[in-house]
Amino acid sequence: GENVEQHPSTLSVQEGDSAVIKCTYSDSASNYFPWYKQELGKRPQLIIDIRSNVGEKKDQRIAVTLNKTAKHFSLHITETQPEDSAVYFCAGYPDSNYQLIWGAGTKLIIKP
Amino acid sequence: NAGVTQTPKFQVLKTGQSMTLQCAQDMNHEYMSWYRQDPGMGLRLIHYSVGAGITDQGEVPNGYNVSRSTTEDFPLRLLSAAPSQTSVYFCASRASGRYEQYFGPGTRLTVT
Numbered sequence: 001g002e003n004v005e006q007h008p009s010t011l012s013v014q015e016g017d018s019a020v021i022k023c024t025y026s027d028s029a030s031n032y033f034p035w036y037k038q039e040l041g042k043r044p045q046l047i048i049d050i051r052s053n054v055g056e057k058k059d060q061r062i063a064v065t066l067n068k069t070a071k072h073f074s075l076h077i078t079e080t081q082p083e084d085s086a087v088y089f090c091a092g093y094p095d096s097n098y099q100l101i102w103g104a105g106t107k108l109i110i111k112p
Numbered sequence: 113n114a115g116v117t118q119t120p121k122f123q124v125l126k127t128g129q130s131m132t133l134q135c136a137q138d139m140n141h142e143y144m145s146w147y148r149q150d151p152g153m154g155l156r157l158i159h160y161s162v163g164a165g166i167t168d169q170g171e172v173p174n175g176y177n178v179s180r181s182t183t184e185d186f187p188l189r190l191l192s193a194a195p196s197q198t199s200v201y202f203c204a205s206r207a208s209g210r211y212e213q214y215f216g217p218g219t220r221l222t223v224t
Contacts, residue, residue, distance in 0.1 A: 032211045043202060043215040044155070089154060093211060098143060098162055099170070100213065104154045 002027035002094040006103030014111050019080055021106045023090035024072040032093035033073045034100070035064060039086045047088075048075070077108075085110045113138050116216035118203050124222045125193040133188040133219050135203030142208040144186040145170070146178065148199040149218075155202065161186055193223045 003026040013019045025033075034049035050057045050064045050073065057064050061080075066073040077084055087107050091100040119134045137144065145160040157170030161180040175197060177189040186205075190197060203216040 034211065034213075043217055045215070046212055049211065099145065099157055099160055102155045 002030060002092050002101040004090060004092045004101050004103045006090050006106055008106060009104065010107045010109070012109040012111060013080055015080055015082065017080055019075075019077045019084070019108055021075045021088055021090070021108070022072060023074070023092075023103050024070075025092040025101075026071065027092065027094045028068075028071065030092040030094050030101075033064070033066060034091050034093075035075045036089045036091070037086045038089065038105075044089060080108075080110050082110050082112065084108060115139065116203055116205055116214050118201075118216035118219050120219060121217065122220050124224065125190070126224055127193060127195060129193050131190055131193070133190070133201055133203075133221075135186045135188065135216055136184050137186075137203075137205040137214070137216075138184065139205065139207065139214070140183060141205035141214070142183065144180065144203065144205045145213070146176070146186070146188045147202045147204065148172065148197075149202060150199050158188065158201075190221075195223045197221065198223045 006023045031052040035047050036044040037047045038044040048059050048062050048064050050066050061078045063076040087105045089105045090103040116137045142163045146158040147155040149155050156172050158176050159178040161167045164180050164183050167178050201219045204213040206213045
């Protein structure tokens, strides 16, 4: 079955710098890769996603890249701000499964 | 639309007690899921449903039961609460043919 690994588990960056979180997946049939942001005490919320027929997608300061050959995808946040501090989860969606397979999460800390 | 709602927000149980966590959605979504999130951890799938009358087990189903008699509701029953079930429980739903999951606000459960 699908397995999604996420790195690093904790990432600390200076405010204004960029942050990159990486995930790898095992099932080549996976075709959808979302990123969720979870603030402390809140529910996970979708921030960006990418389909397997696209290599990159951007939304303002956030971008996601997908390398199907290497089976990895990454979240890029530029010009980080204090409100970017949260836990970020990646996930994969195997074509043969009804459910998302989640990464373990990355705690992003933005230092003032 | 209210989206996905969960009740109660907080609950304290004694070991051995039973209770039902409620989840409802008003978006006519076919797919619904229950996750648990332990402190500092990711999301683990408990049970899911692909439509009324159809349920299946996720990664950590032991100690929990579900049923899906209507499209809107997907209650989670704890049969005999144990301290190991202390966690935050999230319900989520998504539409058939769409990938994005919508999460409820969560239920914080403590078992003493």
